Amino acid sequence: MLGLNKKDFQLLLIVAVLALLAPFILNPFPEGSGLAQFNAGYPDLMQRFVIFGIFAIGFNILFGLTGYLSFGHAAFLGVGSYAAIWMMKLVTLNVIPAILMAIVFGGLFALIVGFVSLRRSGIYFSILTLAFAQMSYALAYSVLTPITGGETGLQIKATDSPILSNLADGEIGRANLFGMEMGSSYLMNVGNWLFTFNAGYYIAAIFMLISFYVSIRIFRSPFGMMLRAVKSNQQRMNYTGLNSRPYTLAAFVISGMYAGLAGGLMVAMDTQVGPERMFWTASGEVVLMTILGGVGTLIGPVLGAGMIKYMENIISKINDNILHQWFAFMPDGIEDFLVTIIHPFIGKGWHLTLGIVFMLVVIFLPGGLVEGGQRIAGWFGKGKKADAEATDTDAGTKPAE
Amino acid sequence: MSKSKLTRRGVLKTGAYAGAAGLATPIIFDGSVWADGHSGFTNAPTGDTVTLGFNVPQSGPYADEGADELRAYELAVEHLNGGGDGGMIPTFSSKTLDGTGINGKKVEYVTGDTQTKSDAARASARSMIEKDGAIMITGGSSSGVAVAVQALCQEAGIIFMAGLTHSNDTTGKDRKANGFRHFFNSYMSGAALAPVLANAYGKDRKAYHLTADYNWGYTTEEAVVQATEGMGWETVNAVKTPLTQTDFSSYIAPVLQSGADVLVLNHYGGNMVNSLTNAVQFGLRDKEVNGKNFEIVVPLYSRLMARGAGANVKGIFGSTNWHWSLQDEGSKAFVKSFGTKYGFPPSQAAHTVYCQTLLYADAVNRAGSFNPCAVAEALEGFEFDGLGNGKTLYRAEDHQCFKDVLVVKGKENPTSEFDLLEIVEVTPVDQVMYAPDHPQMGGAEATLGECNPGA
Numbered sequence: 001m002l003g004l005n006k007k008d009f010q011l012l013l014i015v016a017v018l019a020l021l022a023p024f025i026l027n028p029f030p031e032g033s034g035l036a037q038f039n040a041g042y043p044d045l046m047q048r049f050v051i052f053g054i055f056a057i058g059f060n061i062l063f064g065l066t067g068y069l070s071f072g073h074a075a076f077l078g079v080g081s082y083a084a085i086w087m088m089k090l091v092t093l094n095v096i097p098a099i100l101m102a103i104v105f106g107g108l109f110a111l112i113v114g115f116v117s118l119r120r121s122g123i124y125f126s127i128l129t130l131a132f133a134q135m136s137y138a139l140a141y142s143v144l145t146p147i148t149g150g151e152t153g154l155q156i157k158a159t160d161s162p163i164l165s166n167l168a169d170g171e172i173g174r175a176n177l178f179g180m181e182m183g184s185s186y187l188m189n190v191g192n193w194l195f196t197f198n199a200g201y202y203i204a205a206i207f208m209l210i211s212f213y214v215s216i217r218i219f220r221s222p223f224g225m226m227l228r229a230v231k232s233n234q235q236r237m238n239y240t241g242l243n244s245r246p247y248t249l250a251a252f253v254i255s256g257m258y259a260g261l262a263g264g265l266m267v268a269m270d271t272q273v274g275p276e277r278m279f280w281t282a283s284g285e286v287v288l289m290t291i292l293g294g295v296g297t298l299i300g301p302v303l304g305a306g307m308i309k310y311m312e313n314i315i316s317k318i319n320d321n322i323l324h325q326w327f328a329f330m331p332d333g334i335e336d337f338l339v340t341i342i343h344p345f346i347g348k349g350w351h352l353t354l355g356i357v358f359m360l361v362v363i364f365l366p367g368g369l370v371e372g373g374q375r376i377a378g379w380f381g382k383g384k385k386a387d388a389e390a391t392d393t394d395a396g397t398k399p400a401e
Numbered sequence: 402m403s404k405s406k407l408t409r410r411g412v413l414k415t416g417a418y419a420g421a422a423g424l425a426t427p428i429i430f431d432g433s434v435w436a437d438g439h440s441g442f443t444n445a446p447t448g449d450t451v452t453l454g455f456n457v458p459q460s461g462p463y464a465d466e467g468a469d470e471l472r473a474y475e476l477a478v479e480h481l482n483g484g485g486d487g488g489m490i491p492t493f494s495s496k497t498l499d500g501t502g503i504n505g506k507k508v509e510y511v512t513g514d515t516q517t518k519s520d521a522a523r524a525s526a527r528s529m530i531e532k533d534g535a536i537m538i539t540g541g542s543s544s545g546v547a548v549a550v551q552a553l554c555q556e557a558g559i560i561f562m563a564g565l566t567h568s569n570d571t572t573g574k575d576r577k578a579n580g581f582r583h584f585f586n587s588y589m590s591g592a593a594l595a596p597v598l599a600n601a602y603g604k605d606r607k608a609y610h611l612t613a614d615y616n617w618g619y620t621t622e623e624a625v626v627q628a629t630e631g632m633g634w635e636t637v638n639a640v641k642t643p644l645t646q647t648d649f650s651s652y653i654a655p656v657l658q659s660g661a662d663v664l665v666l667n668h669y670g671g672n673m674v675n676s677l678t679n680a681v682q683f684g685l686r687d688k689e690v691n692g693k694n695f696e697i698v699v700p701l702y703s704r705l706m707a708r709g710a711g712a713n714v715k716g717i718f719g720s721t722n723w724h725w726s727l728q729d730e731g732s733k734a735f736v737k738s739f740g741t742k743y744g745f746p747p748s749q750a751a752h753t754v755y756c757q758t759l760l761y762a763d764a765v766n767r768a769g770s771f772n773p774c775a776v777a778e779a780l781e782g783f784e785f786d787g788l789g790n791g792k793t794l795y796r797a798e799d800h801q802c803f804k805d806v807l808v809v810k811g812k813e814n815p816t817s818e819f820d821l822l823e824i825v826e827v828t829p830v831d832q833v834m835y836a837p838d839h840p841q842m843g844g845a846e847a848t849l850g851e852c853n854p855g856a
Contacts (some may be wrong), residue, residue: 044527141644142614151545151615152570153519155552158850170850172556183556196531270527271556272549274519312521313528316459316514348459348514 008216011298015212019205022046023195030192034326037318040310043185043198047269048309050201050208051262056289056301057208057215058258062251063287064296065224067231071126071283072113072133076256078140078278080106080263082147085154085273092164093156093173095182095203095268099261106260107253114252118245121234133283140275153274175268177203182269200269207265208302211258216298218254227251292361294368303369308354315350442772443558443855444534451506451771453478453758454513454535456526456550457564461517462670463542465705466750470540470564471512472743473751477758480738481508488738492731492787493759497766504765511535517542519549526550530557536771537562539757542750544568544617551580558855560773562757565750567669567701569620572801574843578852579773581780581800583760584753585833587617588841590700590720591624593806593828598718599632602663602696609661610639611652611676613668621667623841625700629665637661642668642676649676653683662690665698673699674709681713702809704748707821714811714821721807723752723789724824732789746819756788760795774852792830798837800849803830 001009018025027041040046059073080102087098117128140148148154158170167173175182182200218224226247229237237244267273276282285308293304320339323346327335345353365371446452455474458467480488483500490498502508511533513525522541529535538554539562541547547566554561555577563571563582567590572582598606608629612618618641626636637659642652653676656664664685668676680686680697688695699706702719725736725746735755739747747755760780768775781797790804809822838845 039532042528042531044524044531048524138643142641145616145619150619151543151617152548152568152575153545155549155575158848159846170848172850174556270523270553272519272523272552274545274549276518277520279518313524317511317525317528319512321510321512347512348464350514351460 002213004216004220008220008298012209012213012216015299015302016209019050019209022049022201022205023197027193027195031194032192037322038314040314041196043183043196043201044270045309045313046198046201047204047265048313049306050204051265051269052286052289052305052309053302054204054208054211054265055259055262055286056293056305057211058255058262059286060255060290060295060297060301061215061218061227061258062255063290064301065219065227065231066248066251068118068121068248068252069126069287070117070129070252070255071280071287072129072131072136073255073259073286074278074280074282075113075133075136076106076110076259077263077266077282078136078273078275079109080260081267081273081277082140082154082263083260084264084267085156085271088156088162088173088175088267088271089154089160090162092162093167093176094164095175095177095264098175099207099264099268102260102264102267103257104260106263107257110253110256110259111249114249114256118248118252130280130283133278134280137275137278137280140278148273148275151275153272155272175271204265204269207261211261212298212302219298223247223250288358292358292368294370297368297370300368300370307357307369311350311354311357315346315353316348318346320347441854441856442774444530444536445856446506446534446536446771449506450509451503452529452533452535453508453510453761454526454529454533454538454540455510456513456515456522456529456538456540457754458517458542458546459512459514461515463517463565466542466565466703466748467515467540469705469748469751470542470754473739473747473755474510474539474758476739476742477755478508478510481758481762485742486734486738489731489735489755489759489788492734493763494786495763495767497763498759503762504769504771508762515541515546515550517546519546522546522550523553526553527557530559535559537761539754539761540564541566544571545615547571547582548575551575551577555579555850555853558773558853560761560776562754562761564754564757567621568617569624569841570616570843572799573620573839573841574847576799576801576843576847576849578777578800578849581757581760581777581795583757583802585720585722585804585806586801587621587624587700588835588839589806589833590621591626591628592833592835593720593808594625594698594700594718595628595632596828596832597808597826598629598663598698599634601718603693604633606634606663606693607637607659607661607691608634608663608665609637609656609659610665610667611649611656612639612641613644613672614641615644617669618667620841621700622665625665625667625698627841634663642672644672646672647675649679650683652676653680653685656680656685657683657688657690660690662693663696663698665700667700669701669703670706671709673706677710677713677717686716702822703750704819704821707811708818715813717811718825719809721809721822722749724749724807724809724822725752725819726822726824727789727807729787729789729791731787735789752789759788760785772854774854777852791827794830796837798849799842799847803834805830806833 023041027039029035029039083105084098084102087101113132156173158172180199184199186197188195230244289304289308290301294300323339327338457470479485515522526538537560542565544566547563551561561580569587610622612622666676685695697717699719702721707714736746764776764779768779780795783795786792793802793804806828808826810825812823815821
């Protein structure tokens with residue numbers, strides 16, 4: 001169906017269902033309980049899951065298929081964001097044109113960077129892309145301050161009046177889709193549980209599903225096969241008389257457009273851009289997401305993105321005070337001891353926790369979380385190597401109902 | 402679907418009161434679900450507790466400041482809930498704080514890591530608002546982050562009490578009706594420093610500026626240039642240095658050839674530590690130019706920076722918001738209470754966020770409501786004393802605090818690692834006052850906009 005074989009269609013369906021039910025799946029613990037700290041079902045984080053999922057899916061088209069490791073993908077995300085916010089500041093507060101502009105500018109910038117960088121391969125390519133990204137960051141941070149707002153970035157202000165939106169004088173515009181605001185939510189109370197259905201999240205999720213679908217099609221297409229050939233032996237390909245550069249450039253631009261889309265969506269959900277979105281650590285993060293989830297797999301990058309964003313937003317908010325509440329039932333000495341032990345891994349220590357998880361995954365599961373899923377599926381004797389099962393492993397991110 | 406902003410706890414509890422436990426009760430959000438006067442705004446507290454969001458950098462270049470801010474916040478919460486010795490509550494001129502929390506509700510808090518990045522800061526603030534039901538967000542140790550989070554709070558209908566942010570923009574061109582700043586700013590630094598510099602170094606000086614290449618650097622350079630030129634100084638040159646620069650020797654060498662006799666370092670944090678160290682190593686301070694001793698000035702000082710630069714800060718002028726060696730009752734009480742708990746004196750970052758927390762709590766008590774608009778009204782034009790800076794005004798036009806500014810200088814004979822700065826002069830508030838539509842503050846275009854209660 002939809003030009004997919006049965007297995008791929010099942011995978012798409014599973015992702016669609018997970019995305020649709022995310023507000024339930026991510027909020028497994030009742031409000032007010034000690035474990036509510038681990039709930040991730042609030043709009044901001046759900047939006048981030050799917051947006052960074054898109055970013056990682058796009059990155060995986062380049063890295064997973066061609067093996068070209070770009071260390072500057074955040075630049076395209078940033079360019080897309082700036083394009084989107086200017087669109088909203090000047091033309092219309094509707095998110096669709098802003099997102100389209102973000103994709104176009106992300107793609108254009110990727111074309112320029114890719115045209116130059118793809119003349120080299122391997123580590124030289126990585127360094128070139130890194131250089132371009134750092135250059136963009138430095139430009140956005142200071143030199144281009146009139147366009148980018150410098151360190152402070154850009155926001156929609158009361159003085160902005162987009163031509164196509166009727167704003168009252170002094171009213172601060174909000175991003176919307178034909179009048180529906182991104183921030184609006186529908187809340188559902190079931191017993192002690194509270195589920196939030198956020199308009200912005202579902203719009204981002206639809207874009208994620210489209211991106212995911214396109215990515216499956218690319219993976220299964222002759223073009224995708226060509227990209228895999230580049231990864232396995234580019235020299236041999238060149239000797240057979242094939243010019244591989246148009247293919248790699250196309251892959252680079254496509255993944256740049258994905259990054260632009262992610263940047264545009266970030267602006268649509270939260271109307272602000274800052275230059276640190278283009279910093280090299282942001283480029284490194286998407287590499288981590290892809291490797292953590294599983295390079296070259298369809299679902300892997302999305303899982304990796306979810307895992308990292310979950311750690312960043314949930315673990316970093318646990319503080320000693322909360323630990324003391326958790327362990328309050330224990331005798332004082334043991335309570336303090338436990339808090340001291342756990343202290344380095346929470347709050348600002350979330351980087352440490354993430355690092356340990358990353359090391360464990362790379363050492364024991366070289367294929368990422370997807371490989372973990374396959375192994376578990378193997379234990380249960382299913383014997384099928386279905387990507388889809390991988391979703392079960394990510395228990396931290398997406399606990400089962 | 403209505404124009405809802407999220408108030409998870411509020412809705413949850415309202416739902417529970419409706420006796421709908423166990424049943425699916427969808428609630429469509431609009432203002433009408435709220436009945437009494439203590440509702441109708443984002444995250445209206447319904448139980449007997451209220452949650453504040455402390456959003457500080459726990460990692461990144463300002464992690465030290467962030468850690469000190471967090472200590473002060475915890476101390477403030479303890480004092481608001483009636484614990485400890487009460488700190489500055491007894492010395493505070495407004496007497497509504499009685500140790501029973503805020504408006505009779507016990508204070509709880511959540512913390513987050515801004516990583517000194519506006520994206521991460523906004524993500525963390527949004528999770529506090531959407532997930533934890535925070536009624537007020539405070540913190541930040543850089544102006545970019547403060548401006549970004551302030552805009553978010555304006556949008557969500559939450560009060561933002563800015564922490565350590567010195568750029569003019571926060572209460573200048575980027576001011577917001579829901580945002581308040583207690584810390585001083587670039588303009589005040591310039592205005593306070595200039596007369597002291599003119600006294601110490603004479604009115605016939607040639608200044609050379611090295612400026613960190615981002616918004617805070619620009620506003621500080623502009624403020625110091627204008628203030629010193631007003632005193633008769635001449636600005637020879639102003640050079641931008643990249644924020645990531647760690648070795649400033651190539652920027653220092655041209656200073657000597659320029660004929661300048663004062664070097665102004667518009668740098669903060671690690672930048673300032675490195676540029677000052679380089680400048681001193683080049684022997685600038687032993688030079689004599691135009692028949693005068695060569696001097697170095699650092700507009701914004703902090704104790705943490707002074708510690709990083711070590712002996713190089715000796716005799717160098719700068720300005721600061723507050724210093725623990727101040728001898729008024731409020732400062733003494735705060736230093737004692739902070740020192741007892743943590744074993745060392747508080748930094749200016751700790752002081753400003755402690756004050757902000759108390760000021761917010763007091764404003765809620767005086768307004769009798771957590772509604773952001775009521776709180777903003779209570780803070781606007783509020784005059785107070787006893788929080789360590791003498792008589793202070795929260796100006797209504799731009800939500801900036803006006804108070805005396807300290808001009809400090811690196812101590813020649815420090816007695817401990819905390820005793821690095823000595824107060825040269827307390828510049829009275831009148832000298833650092835400016836019009837709300839001052840050109841450095843965004844001119845006539847800058848407005849607060851309308852207060853937004855959200856929901």
